[in-house]
Amino acid sequence: MELKQLIRKARSVQCSDLHITAGDFVAVRRFGELKLIDIKPTIEETEKMLFDILNDEDIRRVKNGEDIDVAASDESGGRLRINIYHQRRNLAASIRLLDANIPSFEDLGLPGKLLAELASKRSGLVLVTGPTGSGKSTTLAAMIDYINNNMARHIITVEDPIEYVYGFKQSMIHQRQVGRDVPNFASALRSALREDPDVILVGEMRDYETINAAITAAETGHLVMSTLHTKSAAQTVERIISACPIEAQPALTIQLSSILTGVITQTLVPFARKEGRIAATEVMLNNTAVANLIKEKKTNQIQTVLQSNLSSGMHTLNYSLANLVKTRVISREAALKHSENPADLAKNI
Known part of the structure; x- marks a missing residue:
């Protein structure tokens, strides 16, 4: 065959x-x-x-x-x-x-209005996180496609390898593959700063050198998007800081508190009544409370901020899972299986 x-x-x-x-x-x-x-x-x-x-x-x-x-x-x-x-x-x-076609936010069952707002930012760091196979690359592709369809931007992607291929619509998009067009993520990011980009997509922030280059790019007025294999917003912040050498952590923590725009964590959960899966999400947007917690390294309190800022679009993974159960999109058993805190989720349901 x-x-x-x-x-x-x-x-x-x-x-x-x-x-x-x-x-x-x-x-x-x-x-x-x-x-x-x-x-x-x-x-x-x-x-x-x-x-x-x-x-x-x-x-x-x-x-x-x-x-x-x-x-x-x-x-x-x-x-x-x-x-x-x-x-x-x-x-x-x-x-x-x-797929040949890049799905929309609605196709993916994601909070489209919120993701559109994040994709429209002029600068900052937007992270899509979750375990392997949770659809992070597809979510980022949907965000890039939204920009391409609605805004005139110069977008540079650095990927290993290139997954989705974009044509020029309203935006100009240059895609660079690690190992072929560029030696590594970090050097590609440093080079991108001299190429007049508006948006830089980094396939994955794998090491401190790449993280530092991404933060510098966001700090100098670019919108940077990337992924991490973390299961919550708090864990994402901790992972970034812990990847940094101890002597450089205080400075990086302050930088991160000012340029981190949003973290979307997702996991795919089976539908209750049909084949397929839907994304359950956790969303953290940077506000004064979140920035202060990052500066003070009190990431364990981020969940509380998410719970008390629902009106701004923030929510915990358990909140998303509970809503999907209450609307009968997913089963209670599937929700508990995918929760990081099943006991708390059981109470919410």
Whole structure:
């Protein structure tokens, strides 16, 4: 079987991921659940499948034992984010299947008005956080697409690899891939400051150097968007500060308190009455109370601020989960499973 046939089959049943292992069963992930299917490519078939989508340089790297990340388009026009790696001396691949069209906020079930306001900011740091597979990249893509459709901005993205591809609409968008167009996130951010951007999207803030460069970019009057693998707004602030060397933490904490515009944390929860998943969210917007808590390193009190500022659009993950249960969108059991504080959620429900 050719790779394009496997991808077509996976897309036809709305799978998000395809896993190929030489000499073993193919697996798909559908609405968060992994399932093995009765297709077992040989070592030779697997190598041919994967090498057919790689250029000569990528093939050389794989044969030298490297793991690689690449992106490509399939026959449907959809994008593929591909990681090829080695296990038990043979090849394996994980392929994320992305739609050809970028979904809107409404399609994703996200608070559209709030995200539109954040995307319209002239400067600051906006973070979308959550566990792997929670839709962070898609949410950021929806925000970039909103800007592209509604504002004249110069947008620079730094990604590893490039996932969604944007055409010029009202905005001008330049997409740079780590390892091909730029050596790393941090150097790309420093370079971007000389390229007259309005908006900079950083695929992920992986280390202190990237975090520091992103904060500097936001501080100098740019809107910076990025992701982190954190499960709450408070944890996001703690992660950023703890990634910084101890001697530099006081200065970074003050910078963060002034430039952090908003944190959207999301997790995908199965629908109660149909197939598919919906995003439950936590939203923190920076106001005087939040800024003071960040400066004073009292992140454990951020949840209280979120609970007392519902009118401004802020809310906790438990608030979102409880609302989805009360409106019968998700089940009580699913909500409790995805909550960071199930005991508190049970009381809210």
